[in-house]
Amino acid sequence: MPGRASKTHPVEAIDWPAAIHGALKSQRVRQVSYVPDAGHKRLIELCHADKSMAAVPLTTEEEGIGLAAGAWLGGERAALLMQSSGVGNCVNALTLASNCGFPLVIIVTMRGEWGEFNPWQIPMGQGTPETLRLSGVRTLRLERAEEASTTVTAAAKLAFGGYGAVAVLIAQRMIGAKSFGEEP
Amino acid sequence: MSDAGLDRRKVVAALLEERGALLVVAGLGSAAWDCTAAGDHPLTFPLWGAMGSACMIGLGLALAQPKRRVLVVTGDGEMLMGLGSLATIAAQRAGNLAVVVLDNERYGETGMQKTHTAYGTDLAGVARACGFADSRMIRTDAEIAAVRSGIHRGRGPLFFQVKVKCDSLPPALPPRDGAHLKHRFRDALLGNAAAAQ
Numbered sequence: 363m364p365g366r367a368s369k370t371h372p373v374e375a376i377d378w379p380a381a382i383h384g385a386l387k388s389q390r391v392r393q394v395s396y397v398p399d400a401g402h403k404r405l406i407e408l409c410h411a412d413k414s415m416a417a418v419p420l421t422t423e424e425e426g427i428g429l430a431a432g433a434w435l436g437g438e439r440a441a442l443l444m445q446s447s448g449v450g451n452c453v454n455a456l457t458l459a460s461n462c463g464f465p466l467v468i469i470v471t472m473r474g475e476w477g478e479f480n481p482w483q484i485p486m487g488q489g490t491p492e493t494l495r496l497s498g499v500r501t502l503r504l505e506r507a508e509e510a511s512t513t514v515t516a517a518a519k520l521a522f523g524g525y526g527a528v529a530v531l532i533a534q535r536m537i538g539a540k541s542f543g544e545e546p
Numbered sequence: 547m548s549d550a551g552l553d554r555r556k557v558v559a560a561l562l563e564e565r566g567a568l569l570v571v572a573g574l575g576s577a578a579w580d581c582t583a584a585g586d587h588p589l590t591f592p593l594w595g596a597m598g599s600a601c602m603i604g605l606g607l608a609l610a611q612p613k614r615r616v617l618v619v620t621g622d623g624e625m626l627m628g629l630g631s632l633a634t635i636a637a638q639r640a641g642n643l644a645v646v647v648l649d650n651e652r653y654g655e656t657g658m659q660k661t662h663t664a665y666g667t668d669l670a671g672v673a674r675a676c677g678f679a680d681s682r683m684i685r686t687d688a689e690i691a692a693v694r695s696g697i698h699r700g701r702g703p704l705f706f707q708v709k710v711k712c713d714s715l716p717p718a719l720p721p722r723d724g725a726h727l728k729h730r731f732r733d734a735l736l737g738n739a740a741a742a743q
Contacts, residue, residue, distance in 0.1 A: 392610070393606060393609055393610070416609050416638070418605075418609075418634065418637075418638060419634070419637060420630075420634055421630030421631070421633050421634055422630055424598070424599070425599075425602045425628070425630065425631050425634055426602075427596075427599065427602075428596065428598075428599035428600075428601075428602030428603045428605075428606065428628075428631070429602045429603070429605055429606040429609075430606060431596075431599070431602075431603050431606060432571070432602065432603035432604060432605060432606025432607035432608070432609075432610065433606035433607070433609065433610050434606075434728070434732075434743075435569075435591060435603070435606070435607050435610070435728065435731050435732060435735070436569075436606065436607040436608075436609070436610025436611040436735070437610055437611070437732070437735070437736045437739065437740070437743055438606075438609070438610035438743075439743070440606065454595070454596065454597070455596050455598070455599050457595045457596045458596050458599065458603075458724075461595070461724040461725075462724030462725055462727065462728045463724070463725050463728065464728065522743075
């Protein structure tokens with residue numbers, strides 16, 4: 363309605379990386395591994411600053427699947443942060459999750475779907491949901507910043523209560539499409 | 547050359563003898579058979595797949611259990627598929643983790659094709675360059691006592707590339723059910739706390 367003030371906060375005001383960090387922490391996630399993505403920049407910083415978490419930079423995303431299996435063998439919960447381009451790197455390693463029932467939360471920042479300017483990101487981005495499904499990973503979509511905490515909490519409950527890998531796909535529209543300064 | 551190498555079954559038996567509280571991850575193929583031949587154990591997690599993951603499973607375990615010693619026993623082919631994990635382990639300064647690579651310079655399960663170590667790749671050199679606290683090539687039985695000592699007491703991460711004979715031994719198969727292997731390991735390590743995790 364014209365002139366009526368919105369009761370919802372603007373998206374910019376919601377610190378969704380902090381909400382995800384808080385959800386992981388409250389779900390007792392102790393090992394957070396990652397291959398960096400610009401969309402994960404703040405969450406990675408929060409995990410490094412948190413003394414209750416081991417933040418583990420990886421050389422390739424599949425390392426995080428093995429790390430999570432070892433963490434669970436040792437009595438700890440793990441999460442793995444990556445960009446959608448890394449999902450395909452994980453396929454064979456995900457045997458650990460589907461065959462042994464090792465739980466794991468994967469948080470994927472999507473590329474190649476909303477206003478993507480880099481054509482090289484599109485094939486893996488478009489293939490990400492199906493690739494995860496075929497690899498035995500359950501998926502949840504995160505489209506709105508205000509739902510970050512509830513969605514990641516739900517994913518953690520599904521993973522650690524259901525003994526499997528669960529991925530949260532963060533919509534590119536929510537993160538903001540990267541442009542390198544090029545305007546369409 | 548590999549036909550002059552050590553007996554892999556004797557090496558692994560010596561490393562796992564009186565293993566105490568040691569936690570073991572065994573890479574797929576011959577390394578897992580060697581560990582099983584030395585005595586199947588609930589605190590050994592043998593892999594049947596996920597090639598290239600053995601070292602990372604060892605790291606996750608080492609970070610979760612900083613007061614326990616963790617040993618990864620794997621082959622040269624399995625190690626080559628996860629070379630980047632050596633950089634990841636070194637970056638974490640995992641002081642309680644040791645990696646033993648049984649290097650026969652061959653892919654033993656698929657027809658004894660040469661691996662890259664047969665063409666000159668120096669795995670111990672890679673681990674050293676990644677930043678492992680100590681990394682050695684082992685060629686004689688006399689050095690195995692020092693490897694044992696490192697595994698149980700050394701400041702890690704430690705890497706031992708053990709040159710073994712290129713021979714085909716009868717497989718000694720561990721249980722194959724991944725969920726069973728996971729449960730028995732967690733029950734032995736965590737006891738009742740496993741259920742509350």
